[in-house]
Amino acid sequence: MARRDYYEVLGVKKNAGPDELKKAFRTLALKYHPDRNEGDTDAEARFREVAEAWDVLGDPEKRVRYDRLGPLYTDSGRPPSPDQVNDMLREAFGGLFRRRRADAPGEDLTYTLTITLEEAAKTLDRTLVVQRQVRCTRCLGTGDHAENRMPCASCGGSGKSGTRRLFRTECPVCDGKGYKPAAKCEKCNGEKRGPMEESLRVKVPAGVATGSKLRLKQKGNDAAPVVGTTAGATGDLYVLVQVQEHALFRRRGPDLLCEVPVTLAELALGADLVVPTLDGNTTIRVPPGTPSGKSFRLAGRGLPGDTGKGDLHVKLDVETPTDLGVEAKAGLLAALAAASHPRRAEYQSVMKVRR
Ligand SMILES: [Zn+2]
Ligand SMILES: [Zn+2]
Known part of the structure; x- marks a missing residue:
């Protein structure tokens, strides 16, 4: 495969000095960095090209060989691995891409x-x-114009102070960064x-x-x-x-409870009652003589739960009228009072014995 001219890739002249090369690499590496060009395959290709060019030109020995052989230059024949690229970035940016x-x-x-x-x-x-x-x-989260950074003069870019390896500490001048920050990034204000x-x-x-x-x-x-x-x-x-x-439903696990107020007449005479469900109304048939407090179970009309869908329980709650007229009291209620109430009769007989 024809190799592009490495100097061309970095946009520098053949006689460019090490600092100029480094600056060109930094600028292009930041420009085409995959983090900054997500999903852009052209940028990714350029980034790899730039890394490869710097891999050779940034190394004085390799550069000499490249200058001698030109397009015939072969290194290992393989482009630098991601780890190598990271190492190159780390070196070129003086700790900017350092893994800490x-x-x-x-x-x-x-x-x-x-x-x-x-x-x-x-x-x-x-x-x-x-x-x-x-x-x-x-x-890219550096907060400054990283391509313009200068290595810290105090620590020479290492970020460490002191010479004895075991007792080295962070460089106090650059806080261990290894460089003097460049101008703040305008977009994020640093x-x-x-x-x-x-x-x-x-x-x-x-x-x-x-x-x-x-x-x-x-x-x-x-x-x-x-x-x-x-x-x-x-x-x-x-x-x-x-x-x-919810105005109508209460929740108990996957089950729903709904209390429906009914009249005494509906319970005594039976009725078709319109009741709510979560998806529209439905009708339940209340048989004559239904007691107050009776619940009707609408299977599968509750909410989804761990063991399948819950049920909807409709509880009928009789509402005792409070505004009966004189006539109603005389006629209707007298008739109701005369009706048979077997449970009440039994209750009364028990109460009689207690007296
Ligand atoms: Zn320093
Ligand atoms: Zn920024």
Whole structure:
């Protein structure tokens, strides 16, 4: 495969000095860095080309050989591995891409999602608009113009002070960074990350209750790296579900309870009652002589639960009239009083014995 001219790749002249080469590499490496060009395969190819060119030209020995052989130059015949690329970046940026102890992770975020009971009964697709802190795409989370950084004069870029290996500490001049920071990034004002509104699709499973928690991995805040781009993990987003109280239904696990007020006449004479369910009304047949407090079970009309769908229990609750007219009192209620009440009769006979 024809190799591109490495000097051309870095955009420098053949007689470019080491500093000029390094600066060109830094600028292009930042420009084509995969973090900054997500999904852009052209940029990724350019980034690899740039890394390969720097691998050769950045090494004085290899450069001499390359200058002598030109396009015939072969190294191992393999492009640098990701680890090698990381090493190159680390060297060229004086600690910028240095892998150090993991930085603190980004914060987790919480979003309270309020839904109706009807919505809780079915799988729900929702789009949440969430404000997250995301890593700055201009400076890749370095907070400054990293391509212009100068190595720290005090520690020579090592970030360590002292000469005796065992007793080395962080360089006090650069706080162990190994470089003097360049001008602040204008986009994030040096904060390394900034707020971004993001629309996130979330699938809420059927049967959730208040207190149910959904986790959207890595949709919390990006970490603000302490040094370079080796940031801690991105936090998670927790969606806290809150199911609104319903005017008609109460919930008991997957079952639903509904109290329906009825008249004495409906219970005594029987009636077709229209009662609510979560998906529309339905009619239940109340047989004549139904006692107050009787429950009707509508199988499978509850909410989805661990062991299948719950039931809907409709409880009839007689409402005693309080505004009867004189006539009603005389006629209707007299007739009602005269009707047979077998349970009451039994109760009275027991009470008689107690006297
Ligand atoms: Zn230093
Ligand atoms: Zn920035």
